[in-house]
Amino acid sequence: MGASPPQPPRKPLPEGFLDSLHSAFGERLATGEAIRSQHGQSEAHFEPALPDAVVFARSTEDVVELVRLCVAAGVPIVAYGAGTSIEGNALPVRGGVTVDLSQMDAILAVNAEDFDCTVQAGVRREQLNEHLRDQGLFFPIDPGANATIGGMAATRASGTNAVRYGTMREAILSLRVVTPDGRDIRTSRRARKSAAGYDLTRLMIGSEGTLGIITEVTLRLHAIPEAISSAVCSFETLEGAVDTVVQSIQLGVPLARVEILDDLQMKAVNRWSKLDYPELTTLFFEFHGSSRYVEEQVETVREIADMNGGSAFRWSNLPEERSKLWKARHEAYYAAVNLRPGAVGWATDVCVPISRLAECITETKRDLEGSSVPGTILGHVGDGNFHVVFSMDPDAPAEMEEVEAINARLVERALAMDGTCTGEHGIGLGKQDWLVAELGEAVEMMRLIKRALDPQDLFNPGKIFAFSE
Amino acid sequence: MGASPPQPPRKPLPEGFLDSLHSAFGERLATGEAIRSQHGQSEAHFEPALPDAVVFARSTEDVVELVRLCVAAGVPIVAYGAGTSIEGNALPVRGGVTVDLSQMDAILAVNAEDFDCTVQAGVRREQLNEHLRDQGLFFPIDPGANATIGGMAATRASGTNAVRYGTMREAILSLRVVTPDGRDIRTSRRARKSAAGYDLTRLMIGSEGTLGIITEVTLRLHAIPEAISSAVCSFETLEGAVDTVVQSIQLGVPLARVEILDDLQMKAVNRWSKLDYPELTTLFFEFHGSSRYVEEQVETVREIADMNGGSAFRWSNLPEERSKLWKARHEAYYAAVNLRPGAVGWATDVCVPISRLAECITETKRDLEGSSVPGTILGHVGDGNFHVVFSMDPDAPAEMEEVEAINARLVERALAMDGTCTGEHGIGLGKQDWLVAELGEAVEMMRLIKRALDPQDLFNPGKIFAFSE
Numbered sequence: 001m002g003a004s005p006p007q008p009p010r011k012p013l014p015e016g017f018l019d020s021l022h023s024a025f026g027e028r029l030a031t032g033e034a035i036r037s038q039h040g041q042s043e044a045h046f047e048p049a050l051p052d053a054v055v056f057a058r059s060t061e062d063v064v065e066l067v068r069l070c071v072a073a074g075v076p077i078v079a080y081g082a083g084t085s086i087e088g089n090a091l092p093v094r095g096g097v098t099v100d101l102s103q104m105d106a107i108l109a110v111n112a113e114d115f116d117c118t119v120q121a122g123v124r125r126e127q128l129n130e131h132l133r134d135q136g137l138f139f140p141i142d143p144g145a146n147a148t149i150g151g152m153a154a155t156r157a158s159g160t161n162a163v164r165y166g167t168m169r170e171a172i173l174s175l176r177v178v179t180p181d182g183r184d185i186r187t188s189r190r191a192r193k194s195a196a197g198y199d200l201t202r203l204m205i206g207s208e209g210t211l212g213i214i215t216e217v218t219l220r221l222h223a224i225p226e227a228i229s230s231a232v233c234s235f236e237t238l239e240g241a242v243d244t245v246v247q248s249i250q251l252g253v254p255l256a257r258v259e260i261l262d263d264l265q266m267k268a269v270n271r272w273s274k275l276d277y278p279e280l281t282t283l284f285f286e287f288h289g290s291s292r293y294v295e296e297q298v299e300t301v302r303e304i305a306d307m308n309g310g311s312a313f314r315w316s317n318l319p320e321e322r323s324k325l326w327k328a329r330h331e332a333y334y335a336a337v338n339l340r341p342g343a344v345g346w347a348t349d350v351c352v353p354i355s356r357l358a359e360c361i362t363e364t365k366r367d368l369e370g371s372s373v374p375g376t377i378l379g380h381v382g383d384g385n386f387h388v389v390f391s392m393d394p395d396a397p398a399e400m401e402e403v404e405a406i407n408a409r410l411v412e413r414a415l416a417m418d419g420t421c422t423g424e425h426g427i428g429l430g431k432q433d434w435l436v437a438e439l440g441e442a443v444e445m446m447r448l449i450k451r452a453l454d455p456q457d458l459f460n461p462g463k464i465f466a467f468s469e
Numbered sequence: 470m471g472a473s474p475p476q477p478p479r480k481p482l483p484e485g486f487l488d489s490l491h492s493a494f495g496e497r498l499a500t501g502e503a504i505r506s507q508h509g510q511s512e513a514h515f516e517p518a519l520p521d522a523v524v525f526a527r528s529t530e531d532v533v534e535l536v537r538l539c540v541a542a543g544v545p546i547v548a549y550g551a552g553t554s555i556e557g558n559a560l561p562v563r564g565g566v567t568v569d570l571s572q573m574d575a576i577l578a579v580n581a582e583d584f585d586c587t588v589q590a591g592v593r594r595e596q597l598n599e600h601l602r603d604q605g606l607f608f609p610i611d612p613g614a615n616a617t618i619g620g621m622a623a624t625r626a627s628g629t630n631a632v633r634y635g636t637m638r639e640a641i642l643s644l645r646v647v648t649p650d651g652r653d654i655r656t657s658r659r660a661r662k663s664a665a666g667y668d669l670t671r672l673m674i675g676s677e678g679t680l681g682i683i684t685e686v687t688l689r690l691h692a693i694p695e696a697i698s699s700a701v702c703s704f705e706t707l708e709g710a711v712d713t714v715v716q717s718i719q720l721g722v723p724l725a726r727v728e729i730l731d732d733l734q735m736k737a738v739n740r741w742s743k744l745d746y747p748e749l750t751t752l753f754f755e756f757h758g759s760s761r762y763v764e765e766q767v768e769t770v771r772e773i774a775d776m777n778g779g780s781a782f783r784w785s786n787l788p789e790e791r792s793k794l795w796k797a798r799h800e801a802y803y804a805a806v807n808l809r810p811g812a813v814g815w816a817t818d819v820c821v822p823i824s825r826l827a828e829c830i831t832e833t834k835r836d837l838e839g840s841s842v843p844g845t846i847l848g849h850v851g852d853g854n855f856h857v858v859f860s861m862d863p864d865a866p867a868e869m870e871e872v873e874a875i876n877a878r879l880v881e882r883a884l885a886m887d888g889t890c891t892g893e894h895g896i897g898l899g900k901q902d903w904l905v906a907e908l909g910e911a912v913e914m915m916r917l918i919k920r921a922l923d924p925q926d927l928f929n930p931g932k933i934f935a936f937s938e
Binding site: 207251 | 580582583584585624625626627631635636638639648650652653654655656657658659660661662663664665666667668669671672674675676680692694695715718719720721723758759761762765820821822823824852853854883884887888889890891892893894895896900903904907908909910911912913914915917918920921922933934
């Protein structure tokens with residue numbers, strides 16, 4: 001359980017199909033090995049799977065045309081943004097056409113008074129925040145990688161700010177989508193809320209390209225807070241760290257970010273980012289608000305940390321200090337993978353009710369300590385969501401097996417605690433059996449929807465679940 | 470456009486069907502005129518439509534059995550909670566069986582440390598909050614009426630606290646649903662977030678009973694804040710009131726509630742609730758947080774209100790004062806309807822981007838002033854959502870026509886501003902044409918989903934949209 005599911009044999013492209021792509025897209029069509037190979041890799045441990053062709057879309061109209069050609073010819077179509085997903089979500093395992101949306105990178109509108117903006121799917125989150133800064137606004141969702149907004153929507157991404165600002169589920173007001181029947185729809189208007197019909201916006205968020213191609217996204221924005229402070233605190237015990245977070249939330253402290261990193265992850269961070277933090281279980285915090293209110297938040301959390309055995313509580317409101325801290329956090333994945341030279345990364349994530357988090361992490365830690373493959377723990381502790389990142393020798397198949405077994409035990413542990421097999425990475429290729437273990441017959445309802453909207457199973461086929469069973 | 474759509478002729482129940490209901494449900498089955506009539510009324514102006522039978526469910530198993538019987542016999546099934554919806558959402562316009570869930574009123578679990586609880590669909594929101602109070606927790610969604618949690622889920626309700634705490638869309642972690650194929654599913658686990666497959670939770674929220682019957686709801690809860698203050702402030706101009714809200718949000722004040730009531734609504738409130746507020750455009754505020762932070766919020770908003778021509782800014786942190794204020798707000802609908810003795814209510818709502826709200830309300834106000842039917846404006850101004858409530862003479866058909874025309878202009882105005890035809894009441898019977906005007910071909914995607922999940926069109930048929938077109 002847990003590995004990539006077997007795929008049916010790849011079908012060759014129908015005769016004349018590439019010609020029709022060429023007449024439609026000219027130079028925007030690529031069939032050379034290098035570009036196909038680039039779109040057939042994954043950030044993690046999955047086997048490469050090359051598309052037969054790549055089309056670089058420049059407009060929603062391009063996507064409509066491509067969808068119509070693919071559907072008419074029965075050819076799979078897979079959307080691609082920045083390639084930063086880690087469950088093989090964008091790998092074209094049955095070949096066909098990859099539609100690369102990275103050139104659709106226009107910021108179409110910023111409505112400052114309404115705290116929203118509309119962007120093309122290929123806009124990256126860092127680009128968006130640079131664009132917004134002058135207007136005193138920011139887009140909070142931060143999965144670490146500089147992903148595209150379209151990809152983040154398709155995988156229901158979240159990250160470090162979700163505890164305060166929510167995930168992509170809450171961040172999106174409306175989507176423009178090309179559906180499998182070739183329609184160009186908007187899922188909602190720009191109003192902040194609506195009770196008008198089925199929530200197609202939320203249905204598309206997290207559907208991993210299996211129900212249509214997202215080409216534009218309207219996002220909620222937030223005012224850059226008057227004051228931002230960050231803090232770091234080490235703990236002798238894992239429970240002390242988790243309890244600090246739970247008690248802070250119970251007291252109503254609106255933590256903007258709170259990240260946990262275990263001792264091995266701190267060692268990896270120190271080594272990779274050339275820092276000298278204590279190599280203990282550590283919390284990284286961020287506080288947003290008015291100056292007075294941020295001060296009050298820091299004071300409250302410091303007291304709670306003290307009561308829970310926290311030490312070396314270091315806070316700062318200097319932007320340089322903050323950047324250094326979050327840069328280290330953002331590089332944590334690469335730091336962990338590179339604990340061994342030449343290693344390849346395997347990242348997994350689960351999310352449990354926060355009352356079970358300390359227990360879940362403690363048991364996982366114990367399991368990791370018995371393993372020959374280094375694995376670090378880091379996570380978004382305010383949401384009950386954490387990751388394990390393995391630094392795996394690509395030439396040792398036994399390590400792959402060992403990691404698969406640890407991952408299986410981790411997911412089983414999370415499910416037994418009424419948690420989920422993935423908090424933010426998605427199902428992709430890696431967690432299909434676990435989806436069924438988690439939701440049972442509800443998966444049959446998903447299949448009915450998939451069959452109704454994409455009867456030929458051409459949109460990112462082979463992902464999330466088997467089409468028919 | 471806007472009135473109830475025509476329905477196909479009602480089919481008589483198949484022979485023996487009532488007998489099979491009787492053997493299954495015994496005394497929980499009612500076929501008498503009085504109970505059928507009670508379940509065939511709506512809170513608003515719609516024609517009564519009586520079910521052929523009412524079944525009082527006491528468990529999810531009851532609902533599963535009823536669904537199987539109805540589906541096998543091709544009989545419509547409509548869920549009913551407290552009957553407080555106002556777009557005719559629960560009227561059984563094609564007859565069949567109404568399943569009354571009000572006896573499923575158990576609070577199944579409160580997980581205080583996780584800030585969540587699981588309740589049966591028939592639990593009412595006031596009952597839930599009374600139950601939670603001792604644990605220092607509350608459930609924030611407050612549509613005014615003491616609705617059931619299941620009904621609030623099915624209509625994607627929101628109300629006065631949504632500006633701070635979100636709507637039912639954000640408040641629900643997971644649902645237990647009986648699907649049209651008779652399965653008893655859970656849409657999600659209890660983890661705070663998940664990227665596991667399609668978001669069936671959000672698909673069901675707002676589906677108005679057309680895709681299945683919600684029997685249990687797992688809700689996010691919040692800590693009762695250390696301090697709560699309320700405030701009232703009158704404005705000479707509508708723009709002054711709206712600008713006060715927009716500027717407060719821009720400055721990052723986390724308003725917990727902010728309601729606008731126009732001069733006529735204030736007159737109605739004064740008369741109905743025996744109060745003496747100035748009869749001017751008025752904002753009702755509520756602030757949540759630590760004592761110091763609430764003080765800071767009140768001070769900031771007071772200054773902003775001053776700059777925008779606010780007068781008589783009256784704030785209080787006394788619970789009695791606050792209760793009086795919000796009781797008046799909760800009674801506003803009845804106050805407005807009863808501006809004329811013997812009148813019947815017609816309530817409509819739209820939601821627009823907040824930058825257009827002042828303009829939208831001003832134009833609507835002008836339209837209302839030219840009408841012979843009294844209509845008040847009140848709304849959740851922080852979300853851009855407002856209501857118009859008419860006090861309509863039931864014996865004057867010309868008034869109905871006049872109100873329909875005003876409503877049509879209101880919705881067209883909101884759509885022209887990239888708003889929605891309903892912020893929180895749902896589509897029900899009253900806004901089906903407007904749904905198509907709002908979302909165009911996206912409605913075809915909704916129809917594909919409906920057909921796939923409920924191929925016989927038995928679940929609350931005739932609501933949201935026509936089944937096939």
